[in-house]
Each structure stands twice: as structure tokens, then as C-alpha cells.
Amino acid sequence: MSDEATPAAGVPPTPDRDGHFAARIAEGVKLYGEGETAVRALDGVSMTFPAGQFTAIMGPSGSGKSTLMQCMAGLDRLTGGHTWLGETEITALDEKRLTQVRRDKVGFVFQAYNLVPTLTVEENITLPLDIAGRKVDRSWFDQVVDAVRMRDRLHHRPSELSGGQQQRAAAARALVARPEIVFADEPTGALDSRSGAELLAFLRRAVDEFGQTVVIVTHDPNAASHADRVLFLNDGHIVDEMEAPTAERVLDRMKTLGAQ
Template sequence: MTTATAPRAAARVVDAVKVYGGGDTAVRALDAVDVSFPAGRFTAIMGPSGSGKSTLMHCAAGLDTLTSGAAYIGDTELGALDDRRLTLLRRDRVGFVFQAFNLVPTLTVAENITLPLDLAGRHGDREWIDALIDVVGLRDRLHHRPSELSGGQQQRVAVARAFAGRPDVVFADEPTGNLDSRSGAEVLGLLGSAVREMDRTVVMVTHDPVAAGHADEVLFLADGRLVDRMEAPTADRVLDRLKAFEVRT
């Protein structure tokens, strides 16, 4: 008889609590949340406005600190690190894609992709970066600057930059929020390809059921708590689940 082992967690939070403010005005953004983000998977986080989904991502990624509980990247507890070590961990083991592309306008596409590595004084794996450029379809744009690219192309640069250092996990916060539907679908396809073809891990916060339909699993938050999860989501199933939340509230 074989015993199934749980997949390795690229990131996780344990009994995570986040409180903003104090006294009568305190807001409990996360309320005893336990979540594991498996390595090699594409996980989406959804929920109504104010549900805690962005707070969860920021705390799991080390961009914000928990009031209590613990957050881990791999086996490293973020709360045990001083500011310098936390900064190095985010630089070396975590990638980020945001709604705003955050490209440096004076740098070329190639220079923007390798910027985090250059700032760290690392050459990176040139073979990996070369393959990544082909995955995101930017081979013919490497010498262009951001102003010469469409919004979708700029976000593709941001995706390539996030994966360039081969981080343990990439966190994406509304990565298609500034894109039209076609460009958004291309970026979501790239994130999915990175997971399935390059064995990467992606955690994405989104309000869009279509975007969530690209993930392997969707986690639903409400009032700072994990209230449901959905394997193999589709846009229609996610939308129905969100409508159920609205009826309940």
C-alpha cells in the first residue's frame, strides 16, 4: 500500500492574522488563515472587495508582516528574518507581477528583463533567460524601450522579468487589470505556460472569473477567512461561486 505525500509548498501561511489599526477601528483583514501554495501549480485567490485576498498575497510574499501566525517561502519563516535577509529572500526567491508594469522607461526590453539580476550582481542562467524570451514571444523586441511596446507587450516583459531569476514562486497581483481582453488572455497563457512547461509556481490575486479560469485551483476568501476552494476551475463555475457569495451577504 502506498501513501500519497502532500506536494511541496512553495509558500504557505499558518494561522495567519493581520489586523490594521486598533481599538474600535481595528480591521481584521486576515482571520486565522491556513493556506499552502503547492510548488508547480497555478493558484488564484478571489473574493469580494475587502475579503483579504491582497493582504494574504502581500503577507505570503513578504511585502507585509503578519500580526500573528507565520508565513513561509519554502521552509524559511519570513518572520524570523531581519530586514536585510528578508530583502535578499524577496530578491532571490520571489518574483512579482503587478497591475502596473513597473518597467524602467530608459532601459530596453532585454535590460528590463535582467534588471533584478543585474542589481544583484548575478549573471543568471543565460540558457534559461533565452528560453524565457521565446516563451513570452519577445525575441524581436529585445532592443525596444517600453514606450515602443503595447500594454500587453509591456506586461510580457514584466512576466519575463519576474521569472528571470528562477524564483521559488511568482506572485501576480491583478496582472491583467490594465489590459484589454486579448492581451490579458496572452499574459494569462504565459503564466500558465511557465507553470506547466517550465515547472514554475504562480499565485495570482484577481477579481476576474475569466482570469481565475486559467488557474489549476482557486481559493475563495470572505471576511478575512478561507471559505472555499475549487479545483480545475472554469470562468462560469467561478462566476457562479462568486454570485453565491453575493446572495449570502
């Protein structure tokens, strides 16, 4: 695919099976720096994340994939364009509302340092609910905790967990508030392959069994192969899209991206 293949401005986003969007971005532009030295991290990106889908965003380093995720998750602001989380346009929200949106509509899993070291695993998992002052739905909590197999670790501190356990706890935290969408930024980046596979299997289950929307940013073709759909990003553009990916096909596509 060539650079001209960027989806045109104003193209209506494709609806999902039920016609719902978990998240959407239109004409997203993100500039870093100013004037001559400005870097266009996102260069007019438009796309949708249908509800109940597992999407992977891939691309070489500096392609803008993390920036895309951060802007869509309300961690960062677009320089131009619009983003929505569910029905809410978050582009112009003030800091306070944005924080609320993150708290209520988004779950996060980062590459590392996902847990607050002073809190127990259980407290970490319920943290978003506690921050919001919402009640914990115990049966849902139990379901999630069992799904990530953390039941016997609930009263441990993060420092007593392995890396894989920490990431699974983070995933549980991301799900427990029933967010519209879970964003995971290189969730397996710091894990060995077995732990990584476990985590991805859990995220897959979250989509299949709980109907959760999950978006992961990764450069690992194996990780991407767990997704329903893979988006390829390069130089701030979406350059390709792949349904029902396999690790081999993704790897091939990445090779050609890298060659460009």
C-alpha cells in the same frame, strides 16, 4: 459555505504531489489600524501553495486577497501567525533578509507600472539578477523571452511597448531568476481581454512546461479559470476552494459570495 468553515488553527497544510511547498501560511492575521477601528484584513488564514501549481486567489473587494498575497510575498508583515517561502520562514526576518528573500525566491507581476522606465526591456527582465549580482543564464533567458514573444523588443524602452507587451515583459522578469514562486496581483487588470488571455496562457505554460509555481490575485473569473485551483477569500477568511475551475463555476461561486 458559512463563516464557520474557516480551516481550524493548527491544521497541517496539505502536501503537494511531491510533498513540497512553494509557500505556506499558518494562522495568518493582519490588522490595519488599532483598537476600536482596527480592520482584520486577514483573520487566521492557513494554507499552502504546493510547488508546480497555478493557484488563483479570488474574492470581492476588501476580502483581503491582496493582503494575503503581499504578506506571503514578503512585501508586508503579518500581525500574527507565520509564513514560509519554500523552507524559509519569513515572518520574523529583518528588512534586509526579507529583501534578499524577495529578490531570490519571489517573482512579481503587478497590475501596472511593472517596468523601470529608464531601463530597456532586456535590462528590466534581468533586473532581479543584476540587483543580486547573479549571472544571467542565457539559455533560460532566451527560453523565457521567446515564450513571452519579446525577442524583437529587447532593446526598447517600456514607453515604446503596449500594455500587453509590458505585462509580458514583467512576467518574463518574474521568471528569469527561477524563483520559488511567482505572485501576480491583478496582472490582467489593465489589459484588454486578448492581451490578458495571452499573458495568462504564458503563466499557464510556465507552470506546465517549466514547473513554476504561480499565484495570481484576481477578481476576473476568466483569469481564475486558467488556474489549477481557486481559493475564495471573504472578510479575511478562506471560505472555499475549487479544483479545476471553469469560468462559469467561478462566476457562480463569486455571485454567492457577493450575496452573503
